[in-house]
Amino acid sequence: SQTIHQWPATLVQPVGSPLSLECTVEGTSNPNLYWYRQAAGRGLQLLFYSVGIGQISSEVPQNLSASRPQDRQFILSSKKLLLSDSGFYLCAWSVGRVSTDTQYFGPGTRLTVL
Amino acid sequence: AQSVTQLGSHVSVSEGALVLLRCNYSSSVPPYLFWYVQYPNQGLQLLLKYTSAATLVKGINGFEAEFKKSETSFHLTKPSAHMSDAAEYFCAVTSSEYGNKLVFGAGTILRVKS
Numbered sequence: 158s159q160t161i162h163q164w165p166a167t168l169v170q171p172v173g174s175p176l177s178l179e180c181t182v183e184g185t186s187n188p189n190l191y192w193y194r195q196a197a198g199r200g201l202q203l204l205f206y207s208v209g210i211g212q213i214s215s216e217v218p219q220n221l222s223a224s225r226p227q228d229r230q231f232i233l234s235s236k237k238l239l240l241s242d243s244g245f246y247l248c249a250w251s252v253g254r255v256s257t258d259t260q261y262f263g264p265g266t267r268l269t270v271l
Numbered sequence: 272a273q274s275v276t277q278l279g280s281h282v283s284v285s286e287g288a289l290v291l292l293r294c295n296y297s298s299s300v301p302p303y304l305f306w307y308v309q310y311p312n313q314g315l316q317l318l319l320k321y322t323s324a325a326t327l328v329k330g331i332n333g334f335e336a337e338f339k340k341s342e343t344s345f346h347l348t349k350p351s352a353h354m355s356d357a358a359e360y361f362c363a364v365t366s367s368e369y370g371n372k373l374v375f376g377a378g379t380i381l382r383v384k385s
Binding site: 259267 | 275303305313315365371372375376378
């Protein structure tokens with residue numbers, strides 16, 4: 158069966174510090190991968206998605222970037238964190254068509270920027 | 272702009288009572304519709320999915336949802352609430368009008384009273 162991992166589970170970082178969040182998927186090949194951010198009291202905002210190694214689509218211009226160095230690894234990064242980057246970051250995967258196939262979510266990373 | 276609206280950011284029901292969580296969407300083309308559940312500090316878990324087959328969709332944990340094209344609605348119901356149903360519920364929609372991306376509503380927090 159497929160499993161998705163995210164780490165760390167929680168993170169507290171000062172403003173201006175760098176960020177690296179990692180997501181890995183097991184049990185499937187060539188998945189579509191997604192990064193979402195969930196701010197308090199709001200729904201999920203799609204940040205990036207990837208349909209293959211090195212292929213990244215950015216949905217919202219911001220202080221973050223994403224990379225996919227391996228088939229089942231998706232990394233979310235920032236060079237300098239802002240207070241507004243605080244939130245709950247969720248990674249998800251799907252197979253097949255990005256538009257219609259079910260997305261399965263990881264456990265999330267709670268990021269607090271102070 | 273396309274939108275997903277969940278009526279009521281908080282819903283409170285008594286244990287054993289009917290659960291009704293409302294979702295309305297905008298789309299003039301056939302959509303794919305999803306309901307996810309999120310427990311505190313966890314990722315999202317798929318409850319059910321509508322993909323243009325039967326209009327009444329049954330999901331996990333006794334939940335079901337009915338697609339009503341004329342009302343552009345996809346409300347989630349459960350005949351009898353359990354304490355374990357207390358969580359946040361998200362409706363999500365995708366179609367070509369959403370750029371083939373999954374767009375989430377703002378969420379509804381369900382409270383179950385004993």
